[in-house]
Amino acid sequence: MTKQPIDSILIVGGGVCGLGVGWRLAQAGRPVTVLERREIGPGSLPAATWASAGMLAPHVEAEPGEEKLLPLLLESHARWPAFARELQEASGVDVGYRTEGTLVVALDRDQAERLRFQYEFQRSLGLELVWLSGDAARQREPHLSRHVVAALYSPHDHQVDNRQALLALRQAFLAAGGVLRERATVAEILVGNGEVQGVRLASGETLHAPVVVIAAGAWSATLPGLPPEAQPPVRPVKGQMLALQTPPNAPLLRHVVWGRDVYLVPRKDGRLLVGATVEEKGFDAQLTAGGVYQLLRRAWELLPGIDEAPLIELWAGLRPGSRDDAPILGATSVQGLILATGHYRNGILLAPITADAVSHLILTGETPESIRSFGIERFHR
Ligand SMILES: Cc1cc2nc3c(=O)[nH]c(=O)nc-3n(C[C@H](O)[C@H](O)[C@H](O)COP(=O)(O)OP(=O)(O)OC[C@H]3O[C@@H](n4cnc5c(N)ncnc54)[C@H](O)[C@@H]3O)c2cc1C
Numbered sequence: 009m010t011k012q013p014i015d016s017i018l019i020v021g022g023g024v025c026g027l028g029v030g031w032r033l034a035q036a037g038r039p040v041t042v043l044e045r046r047e048i049g050p051g052s053l054p055a056a057t058w059a060s061a062g063m064l065a066p067h068v069e070a071e072p073g074e075e076k077l078l079p080l081l082l083e084s085h086a087r088w089p090a091f092a093r094e095l096q097e098a099s100g101v102d103v104g105y106r107t108e109g110t111l112v113v114a115l116d117r118d119q120a121e122r123l124r125f126q127y128e129f130q131r132s133l134g135l136e137l138v139w140l141s142g143d144a145a146r147q148r149e150p151h152l153s154r155h156v157v158a159a160l161y162s163p164h165d166h167q168v169d170n171r172q173a174l175l176a177l178r179q180a181f182l183a184a185g186g187v188l189r190e191r192a193t194v195a196e197i198l199v200g201n202g203e204v205q206g207v208r209l210a211s212g213e214t215l216h217a218p219v220v221v222i223a224a225g226a227w228s229a230t231l232p233g234l235p236p237e238a239q240p241p242v243r244p245v246k247g248q249m250l251a252l253q254t255p256p257n258a259p260l261l262r263h264v265v266w267g268r269d270v271y272l273v274p275r276k277d278g279r280l281l282v283g284a285t286v287e288e289k290g291f292d293a294q295l296t297a298g299g300v301y302q303l304l305r306r307a308w309e310l311l312p313g314i315d316e317a318p319l320i321e322l323w324a325g326l327r328p329g330s331r332d333d334a335p336i337l338g339a340t341s342v343q344g345l346i347l348a349t350g351h352y353r354n355g356i357l358l359a360p361i362t363a364d365a366v367s368h369l370i371l372t373g374e375t376p377e378s379i380r381s382f383g384i385e386r387f388h389r
Pocket of ligand 1: 021023026056064195223225231246284351352358
């Protein structure tokens with residue numbers, strides 16, 4: 009049994025959720041250890057944070073049926089500018105926060121009709137969006153296909169470089185005094201007498217702690233030792249993506265652009281991300297010819313200028329999808345066992361509020377109002 013300080017906290021998973029919560033706890037002076045079975049960075053794939061596109065887009069992504077989730081998304085969205093600044097200052101890493109906004113484009117009349125429906129729904133929620141003609145869209149983005157007949161412009165849907173943000177969180181967490189153990193696989197959550205007692209690592213080492221946070225992304229439900237009532241209903245949802253290189257000084261796009269079943273995200277260094285498939289394939293994270301073909305075909309339809317762009321990376325990641333697509337945040341019926349998982353396709357957007365709210369709960373014992381309806385007990389009613 010490795011001796012830990014009496015009030016120490018263990019966090020399982022070194023993605024945006026685990027490191028975000030860990031950073032806030034370390035800042036508050038609590039002894040906190042993040043346990044990550046891989047190395048944070050490219051080696052963490054298919055973990056979702058490295059695989060992600062980093063869009064902070066609650067407005068254009070608002071869908072019928074997700075009205076309950078929207079206030080949480082908007083609140084986290086509002087926290088991002090300050091979060092990005094603080095993270096940059098604490099880590100010295102530029103997280104690539106960009107505010108040009110997002111365009112959703114239609115390539116034919118069918119798509120324009122659908123877009124009009126989406127526009128009306130999103131406006132009915134009070135979201136600020138502007139309807140553009142095809143020509144007006146091309147004035148904003150001259151390389152868009154001449155087939156674009158209409159578009160939505162969303163000025164407040166921004167983006168961050170999720171990979172830089174993850175590296176920044178790692179750095180900020182360590183600088184605040186957090187302990188990070190990479191290549192440390194949690195093999196069992198130790199629970200006894202209705203309380204969490206710590207974890208056992210695959211190496212056989214046991215770590216004792218009165219608080220354990222489950223932030224293991226798509227793997228959160230598979231951790232041995234979790235009693236059924238504390239097991240978050242989370243499953244992996246695969247997303248394939250790719251990156252093209254465009255000249256940083258003459259990028260093909262400045263805005264994030266959405267089309268039918270595809271989005272394009274331009275980065276400061278000229279990389280143009282093309283994403284993403286949505287597949288229910290369990291823990292299979294293989295790239296497929298069909299997946300990559302569909303992404304390239306749809307991207308090319310929107311932006312024919314990518315024809316000559318070097319294809320520099322292909323990858324797949326596993327989103328932690330919950331039963332209702334909303335995150336699972338807060339306490340469980342096991343004393344000291346806390347959940348920060350199930351963020352599905354919004355984990356980067358939800359990073360600031362997850363970090364703030366879950367750390368607040370651990371530090372004060374109080375669940376903030378903002379996350380009260382996102383506890384695991386909603387699945388037990
Ligand atoms: C293709 C794709 C595109 C996306 N695009 C966006 C987007 O544009 N905007 C947005 O907001 N969100 C997006 N998402 C979703 C977002 O990336 C996730 O919701 C978020 O990253 C989840 O973070 P996490 O920390 O919960 O999980 P992860 O990043 O998956 O981290 C979990 C970590 O736990 C570790 N782990 C698992 N089991 C163990 C164990 N037993 N012991 C120790 N460590 C363990 C894993 O190795 C992993 O590093 C996207 C996701 C994908 C896949």
